[in-house]
Amino acid sequence: MAKPFKTIGIIGRVRNTAIKETLNTLIAYLDSLNQPFFVEEETAESLEKSNVAVVNRQQLGTHCDVLIVVGGDGSLLNAAHTAVNQELPVLGVNRGSLGFLTDILPDELEKIQAILQGHYILEKRFLLTSTIELNGNILGQDDALNEVAVIPDAIPHMIEFEIYIDEHFVCSQNSDGIIIATPTGSTAYALSGGGPILHPQLDAIVLVPMFSHSLNSRPIVVEGNRKINILISPNNTTSPRLSCDGRAHINTPVGCQISIRKKSQWLHLIHPIDYHYYKALRSKLHWGKKLKHSE
Numbered sequence: 001m002a003k004p005f006k007t008i009g010i011i012g013r014v015r016n017t018a019i020k021e022t023l024n025t026l027i028a029y030l031d032s033l034n035q036p037f038f039v040e041e042e043t044a045e046s047l048e049k050s051n052v053a054v055v056n057r058q059q060l061g062t063h064c065d066v067l068i069v070v071g072g073d074g075s076l077l078n079a080a081h082t083a084v085n086q087e088l089p090v091l092g093v094n095r096g097s098l099g100f101l102t103d104i105l106p107d108e109l110e111k112i113q114a115i116l117q118g119h120y121i122l123e124k125r126f127l128l129t130s131t132i133e134l135n136g137n138i139l140g141q142d143d144a145l146n147e148v149a150v151i152p153d154a155i156p157h158m159i160e161f162e163i164y165i166d167e168h169f170v171c172s173q174n175s176d177g178i179i180i181a182t183p184t185g186s187t188a189y190a191l192s193g194g195g196p197i198l199h200p201q202l203d204a205i206v207l208v209p210m211f212s213h214s215l216n217s218r219p220i221v222v223e224g225n226r227k228i229n230i231l232i233s234p235n236n237t238t239s240p241r242l243s244c245d246g247r248a249h250i251n252t253p254v255g256c257q258i259s260i261r262k263k264s265q266w267l268h269l270i271h272p273i274d275y276h277y278y279k280a281l282r283s284k285l286h287w288g289k290k291l292k293h294s295e
Helices: 017-032 041-047 057-063 073-085 111-116 277-285
Strands: 008-012 037-040 066-071 090-094 120-134 137-144 147-151 159-165 168-175 177-181 204-210 220-223 228-232 241-244 248-251 257-272
Touching: 008 017, 008 041, 008 057, 008 073, 017 037, 017 041, 017 066, 017 111, 037 041, 037 057, 057 073, 066 073, 073 090, 073 257, 111 257, 120 147, 120 241, 137 241, 137 248, 147 257, 159 177, 168 177, 168 204, 177 228
Parallel strands: 008 037, 008 066, 066 090, 090 257
Antiparallel strands: 120 137, 120 257, 147 177, 147 241, 159 168, 159 228, 177 204, 204 220, 228 257, 241 248
């Protein structure tokens, strides 16, 4: 049995009635268990809750030992950056469409009690950290659990750039951009771009070109501790942008260098004891079920 949890933090982006209902149901359920919990400040304001213990997002780690996120994968991605920096393990309640990262369904909240008692699977997921530099100056920095992507600005156009891995030149490209994804992100944006699915326990990073001019351009998987540099060619007439988990769109001027490597802190993701990765893939991607052989 793993370590039980004593105090829960609750967070959710209240974007629709369904998420609000599930948050209220979760709060009522934890009350019925006499389980101590805190609701993140903005979440409590959205719910118009005045009779619950409230904590600022940046203080969750000092009051709680586990974070429950209600929403879809986007909500969990948003909360993950807070959780990683505060060393909080995260459990997701799915109110989104796919939910690769959020395992508990709204009608399965009873599974939470077993998890709080220590019956769960704890999985480590690494993040990427990216830095934009130009002439020795740092122009921007951000982290990503899913992917770092170089994308066009407001007007779609081809981007010319060079790829280096551990300072070794790999290739130059003319394409719509490139996606650099973790195993966690291999089932997100990178998958839609034609990248492979990486098992979450692989120590690997996948680079997926986006609509390259070259028919020989293909995704490549590299070892997870490699440093990846993207040099934005001076030949570009406009500046592309850097997107991290779809959150930040940071301008990347021509001639700048984007450095991408594994972040030192990891996300600790909690699954119920009956979680199976391949079952999740079958469910989310609608893969074929096991054939029933005649006896």
